[in-house]
Amino acid sequence: MKLNLLLALALVVAGMYILVLRRQLEAAQMRGEMYREISARLDRRVTELTSK
Secondary structure (H helix, E strand, O other): OOOHHHHHHHHHHHHHHHHHHHHHHHHHHHHHHHHHHHHHHHHHHHHHHHHO
């Protein structure tokens, strides 16, 4: 009985940990996309300024 409860608790904790890791991964991916977008905008702006 105690073993089943302990295993169920471990499964719940592992599931919560997985959810936290997935959210952190999604946040990191979003930051990466924002940095790439900003970098592309800056590159276009530099190109515009140097071509004039």
